[in-house]
Structure formats: structure tokens, C-alpha cells
Amino acid sequence: MNALLPLLTSMNLDEVWIExxxxxxxxxxxxxxxxxxxxxxxxxxxxxxxxxxxxLNEADIMASASAAFGPxxxxxxAKEWEAIEFPPHATIATETGRRQFLSNIQxxxxxxxxxxxxxxxxx
Numbered sequence: 001m002n003a004l005l006p007l008l009t010s011m012n013l014d015e016v017w018i019e020x021x022x023x024x025x026x027x028x029x030x031x032x033x034x035x036x037x038x039x040x041x042x043x044x045x046x047x048x049x050x051x052x053x054x055x056l057n058e059a060d061i062m063a064s065a066s067a068a069f070g071p072x073x074x075x076x077x078a079k080e081w082e083a084i085e086f087p088p089h090a091t092i093a094t095e096t097g098r099r100q101f102l103s104n105i106q107x108x109x110x111x112x113x114x115x116x117x118x119x120x121x122x123x
Contacts, residue, residue, distance in 0.1 A: 001025045020049055027053045028060070037108045045110055054108050058117075061105055065117060074098055 001022050008018050027036055027049075036057055039050040063069040064077075074093040081089035091097040107117045 023049045024052050024056060028056045033057050033106065037106045040108050058107055058109055058112055062112075062117065065102065065105055070098065074101070
């Protein structure tokens with residue numbers, strides 16, 4: 001957000017839009033995903049910060065949840081994490097790591113449900 005702020009400011013956006021963008025970006029943190037989905041649980045879709053954050057969360061992991069792209073993306077993530085010495089790098093690209101990832105991801109949007117994304121088999 002700090003890197004983006006000068007660009008947003010130069011665009012003469014109303015402060016309300018900058019705050020909305022800030023909220024969505026900061027709430028895209030991996031540690032907040034469950035909370036983000038809880039915020040929209042049982043609510044119809046609306047164009048607001050809560051749903052925009054969930055859509056960003058889902059877009060971030062959609063390809064990783066697929067059988068076509070997931071394994072290769074897991075390998076790439078493992079290499080990225082290894083470079084910063086993040087311990088889960090050793091397991092994220094394994095079969096066990098993939099199963100754990102697939103069993104812990106969450107999709108709430110109508111689009112994801114329509115595509116049956118939440119029903120992907122952890123294989």
C-alpha cells in the first residue's frame with residue numbers, strides 16, 4: 001500500500017476511494033482470509049469492501065486450487081519460500097501439503113460456487 005499511495009494520490013482520487021483500496025489490500029493478508037469470508041457468510045453479494053476483499057482472496061488462490069495449475073504453482077511457492085527461509089517451503093509442494101492446502105481453502109463467492117471450486121478433489 002505504501003508503494004501504491006503516491007500513484008493513488010497523483011490520480012486525485014477522493015480519500016474515500018483511497019481508504020477503500022487500502023482496506024482491501026491490507027485485508028488481503030493471508031492471516032485474515034477466514035475472517036474475510038466470515039464477514040460475508042450468509043450475505044448476498046454486494047459491491048463493498050467486504051466482498052471485494054473476498055474476491056481478491058479467491059482470485060489469489062483460484063489457479064492454485066486447480067489440478068491443472070496447482071502443483072506447478074505449489075513448486076514455485078516452495079522455491080519462493082525457500083529463498084526467504086520460510087519453513088513450510090519443505091512441505092507445501094508435497095502431496096500432503098497439497099491435500100492440506102485444498103482442505104483449508106475457502107470460497108464464498110457465487111462465481112466460485114457456480115464453478116464448484118470449493119468441491120475440488122484434493123488429489
